Amino acid sequence: MGEGKNSLRCCGILLRRELGSPKMWLILIMMLVFSFYNYAPLCAMADFYQVPATPWAYPFFLSFPIMQVVNNGLCLLLFSDVGETDGYADLMVFRVGRRAYFAGQLLCVVGMAFLYAAALWAMSILFVLPEIRWDPDWGVLLHTLAESSGQAQAQTGVSLSIIVSPEILSLFTPVEAAVASLLCIWLPAAFLGALVCFFRVFVSRPAGIFAAGVLTAMALFANSLGMFTFGRWLQFVSPLSWSGLLGVDWYHSGFAPGPAYVFMVWIGGIAAMSLAAVWKFGRRDLE
Numbered sequence: 001m002g003e004g005k006n007s008l009r010c011c012g013i014l015l016r017r018e019l020g021s022p023k024m025w026l027i028l029i030m031m032l033v034f035s036f037y038n039y040a041p042l043c044a045m046a047d048f049y050q051v052p053a054t055p056w057a058y059p060f061f062l063s064f065p066i067m068q069v070v071n072n073g074l075c076l077l078l079f080s081d082v083g084e085t086d087g088y089a090d091l092m093v094f095r096v097g098r099r100a101y102f103a104g105q106l107l108c109v110v111g112m113a114f115l116y117a118a119a120l121w122a123m124s125i126l127f128v129l130p131e132i133r134w135d136p137d138w139g140v141l142l143h144t145l146a147e148s149s150g151q152a153q154a155q156t157g158v159s160l161s162i163i164v165s166p167e168i169l170s171l172f173t174p175v176e177a178a179v180a181s182l183l184c185i186w187l188p189a190a191f192l193g194a195l196v197c198f199f200r201v202f203v204s205r206p207a208g209i210f211a212a213g214v215l216t217a218m219a220l221f222a223n224s225l226g227m228f229t230f231g232r233w234l235q236f237v238s239p240l241s242w243s244g245l246l247g248v249d250w251y252h253s254g255f256a257p258g259p260a261y262v263f264m265v266w267i268g269g270i271a272a273m274s275l276a277a278v279w280k281f282g283r284r285d286l287e
Helices: 002-019 022-049 067-080 087-096 098-126 139-156 168-173 174-202 204-221 225-229 234-237 259-282
Strands: none
Touching: 002 087, 002 098, 002 139, 022 067, 022 098, 022 139, 067 098, 067 174, 067 204, 087 098, 098 174, 098 259, 139 168, 174 204, 174 259
16 A cells, blocks of 8 residues: 555655656647648638537547657657656655656656646647637538548538548437547556556666667558568557557458457556566666
8 A cells, every 4th residue: 555655645746846857849730730730721611601610529539540649759858857866766766665756757747647638638629719610510621531531521622631430420419529539648648658668677778769660660560561572460469550540440341450450459558667677667676
């Protein structure tokens, strides 16, 4: 119980330090640019058709493979220095113990990943505010894009970087889709952070960045050329390929990983790598 409280205390301290670091300003700026590129065209379309935009574009955030690469790259930057220790971290280790400190570090990773996913949700609303109407339904604009996106882009002269899937509109309510999308961005981000920590503890600092980079590259390959070269099985072994709502086979067609498999790999992977990293970090005094 005492170690748990110390871990939470360390998590809070580390989270405040991370949020106040200069790196976070760079990440925030890149997130704003990324989100503007995704959502600002919806305002132009809403204005052209004289219909309101609803705040439910977030589930279609990572529609294209290249968008997943940008997202995974931001997550890699976010966790690039996770697991590193300085003088202040050494002091925390001395006061609370190695296991409690590193468990707090991993809780911080999960917390940062959640804030990252939640901030992207907020930005999806921010950039449609000029034309927004708070509607519990998907709205006319998203239904139009689901039915005839190509025609709408041709009429308005606006290029979209999101794909509004009619299957998602029929399967989920807007709130359900937004929450599911939050999970599909939060959990792979936390998985990437846990992976960096795991390799840094068991191998070396550069190994964590290298392993995360390999998974990021694999996600792009699995969703593009790899699909035609090796087949769809590659998607089943590429956890970052499932980022975003459209990366999961909600209809259980077999062409992509289903939700049960996806969430089991993400949550199980985070838990297994975290437990192993805490155990290894705690044994350093004995080695």
